[in-house]
Amino acid sequence: MVTAYPQLFIGAAVLVVLAGAAVLAPAITRFDPAATDFSAVRQAPSALHPFGTDQLGRDMLSRAIYGGRLSLTVAVSTVALTLICGATLGFVSGSRRGWVDNLIMRVMDGMLAFPGLILALTIAFVLGPSVTTVIIALAVARTPPLTRLIRGQILALANRDFIQAAVAVGAPPLRIATHHYLPNLVSLLVVQASLSAGTAILTESSLSFLGLGLPPPAPSWGGMLREGYLYLEIHPLQSFIPGALIFAGVLAFNFIGDGARDVLDPAERWRRTP
């Protein structure tokens, strides 16, 4: 399993480390991520501060870990919300057809013309800065592509015999959705969930980097990078640590997504690597 799907294994290993650190945060670090110490600003890594300290003397390791807690929570919540919205809209659009389908898809087309980041920025601006806002903004930005994907899958499935049979025997729509469509969408949803989590971390940290995401003093990787960037010349570590963590988080979810696709859909794998 490990050697057959190296991507999946590497992704899962990185995620376990990041998520483990986030869950066990208080046990790993005894520093408060927001506690300042002006006698120890911008320190190089030491036994006391393995990642060094920032411009206010805050412990970078505990900021990194608590930042990961926030980033992962936002990513998981965003994915849950995106899947619910995308699956519902995609299913309604694909199975009802007609004007409902047309209306939903034209609105999605319009939203797809917005760069995801700009849609998220705008929503964060409209609702004001908070964790909930960021989750809603990210989910709204990610819903249109997922809706389109699920609708396509529903349209492809609708003509298959087992769906036609279920319709012919008079199964109620909700039952057809949960018992006939859903099992056939699981692999698509698993892959998309993982890839969306990667996008969520990327977009959330972009928002925070721009100063429009999670409001300070909450430690977030993007926010840490925003502050660290000001001291790039004298204390580059303060930028490199949060940057590397965002990279690792996104890479983990992308690898898991790609790896899961290889496991769940072997045919696709052969097509991609002839």
Next chain:
Amino acid sequence: MLRYVVRRLLLAVVLLFVVSLVTFSLMSLVIGDPVYAILGPEASADQFTIERLRQELQLDRPLPVRYVDWLGHAVTGDLGRSFRQPIPVRDAVLARLPVTLELTALAIVLAIAIAVPLGTLAALRAGGPVDVALSAVAAFNLSIPNFFLGILLIYVFALRLGWLPSAGFVTATSDPFGNLKLMLLPSLTLAAAYEGGFARYVRSCMVEVLGEDYVRTARAKGLGRVVVVGRHALRNALIPLVTVISLEIAGLFGGAVVTETVFSLPGVGTLLTESILGRDLPIVQGAVLFITAAVVLTNLAVDLLYGFLDPRIRVS
């Protein structure tokens, strides 16, 4: 061809309409009294500004009326005035637009210039070292946040090696060479997220095309490898790349916002983030509308180009 062009144009108009509707509805959702949301906590200090805002926003009129009114003005290029500076929104955005367009255009050109040779080489020796390297580069590029890549590039090339400037700006018209030197790191940064994907796509199209009969015929005629690949295979392998590029246009403009901020370029992206932080609603609205309109129009141009390059598309 004419029917194809007309259909694309109509679609673009519908899309622009939806985009304006989404932008307007989003902005009208600003929670609470928009006047206070825009002005922030210091609002009570300045009664005059509050009255001016109320009149300007026409809050007493129903939403659909305001939308139609706003759209009517927007179509003629009148997007209102900034809350912070005494300038029309249109002028503020237009002044920043060239930098953003230059950045995205350079990034597309760079991404293609890197992706085509890389993808072709990888396809010629599938499973070889270039192919393996391509997979690694693509995975790296897709996962690294472009602001972090930008910061790393600045650290290495501007701060450590001192080869390139890290900030400051000159326009392309006043100092073309200085401008290009300045835009090199930003456009490399922005291109990074796309070159890997483009290259992978070129690779898979190329592998497919190399198996076609006409390529075998060309080989059987005794044509050299370079001619077969360069003249016969590459041309057909590149056509589908046009659609992939059009799918990435929106993301490219989004990435430009972040890239401009990292490199402090005076583009629409930095205007947007500054205006959001300064709660300058008309500018935010105008900048969002301009960027999405740019996405729709660029997509239209790419679609038309695609129809021109591939006759099969025009017919169906």
